[in-house]
Amino acid sequence: MDSELIFKALADPSRRQLLDLLYNRDGQSLSELEAELPMSRFGVMKHLRLLEEAGLITTEKIGREKHHYLNPIPIQFVYDRWVSKFARPFTSQLTELKYRLEHEMSETRSHRYQIYIQAAPEQIWQALTDGDISPNYYFGTRVESSFEPGAPYSCKFADGSVLIKGEIIASEPPHRLVQTFLPQWEEAARALPASRVTWLIEAAGPGSKVTLLHEELPNDPYVEGFADGWSRILSSLKTYMETGAVLKISD
Structure with a gap:
């Protein structure tokens, strides 16, 4: 698991917004996510690809559309590796995101x-x-x-x-x-x-x-x-x- 890819993915505000959108409602399609961001379909696809490469989301083909799901494992990996080693201010946002992802997962049926x-x-x-x-x-x-x-x-x-x-x-x-x-x-x-x-x-x-x-x-x-x-x-x-x-x- 590449921590550099994970940090890179989390560094961009548009990618964090995509994670927030999936936090609010998991399993959305590209069209649904595209409608929420002020950028082209290609731009959204690029950000989703980087999130998937970092392992922060997974995808599943349902019919003709690909649906996107949060994957909390990379957040857990980075949290366990870094939080205990460095000062809390450096990792406070990461810790908050970890909690939010886990909390969101608990509110879905799967x-x-x-x-x-x-x-x-x-x-x-x-x-x-x-x-x-x-x-x-x-x-x-x-x-x-x-x-x-x-x-x-x-x-x-x-x-x-x-x-x-x-x-x-x-x-x-x-x-x-x-x-x-x-x-x-x-x-x-x-x-x-x-x-x-x-x-x-x-x-x-x-x-x-x-x-x-x-x-x-x-x-x-x-x-x-x-x-x-x-x-x-x-x-x-x-x-x-x-x-x-x-x-x-x-x-």
């Missing part, structure tokens, strides 16, 4: 994340389904399941307490895994209804593009922290797959 990892799809699939590997990136929990459709799964700490549980909906190794999501870490989490998590893994050059969709989330303030949690899991997964090291993330 969260979307995307990251590139220098590992084959088969290796990433193994990391998602192997209980000996998952503690290295999934908050120290061990995943347990047969990963057959209809099978239960859980993510457990070493003391046996459960972080997440649910059911496997679809399993298509090494490219697609769909599961229900029932948080268990405290009473307020257990009160939430089941949501759905989809992992999509595509070969991309020498590595893979990993897309995570968290859908059917309730419109509840409690889910505000989920965006931060997934960003940390995906950043930790990338670090472990590429270096073999466990990512140390400060709160």
Whole structure:
């Protein structure tokens, strides 16, 4: 993940305005975004391309139009790498943007994340389904399941307490895994209804593009922290797959 690209993308006021527009309403098309900026369609396309190159947005083709979505992972990456090292005034705007992106994601019915990892799809699939590997990136929990459709799964700490549980909906190794999501870490989490998590893994050059969709989330303030949690899991997964090291993330 290139921090220079991220800082460059955030430095331009028009690109920050595009992020604000997606903050207010995620999944907009080029035509919708173009209508809000005082520049040509080509100019908006150029800014969107730079945001996508920095990983700050992702896109999906729906019909004839391409829709644009916020991706909080690069913000998390820069926040974790730099905030604890430098003075708060230098990073105050970045910290505010990180909060706003995470807060926005909590108010939508679905969260979307995307990251590139220098590992084959088969290796990433193994990391998602192997209980000996998952503690290295999934908050120290061990995943347990047969990963057959209809099978239960859980993510457990070493003391046996459960972080997440649910059911496997679809399993298509090494490219697609769909599961229900029932948080268990405290009473307020257990009160939430089941949501759905989809992992999509595509070969991309020498590595893979990993897309995570968290859908059917309730419109509840409690889910505000989920965006931060997934960003940390995906950043930790990338670090472990590429270096073999466990990512140390400060709160």
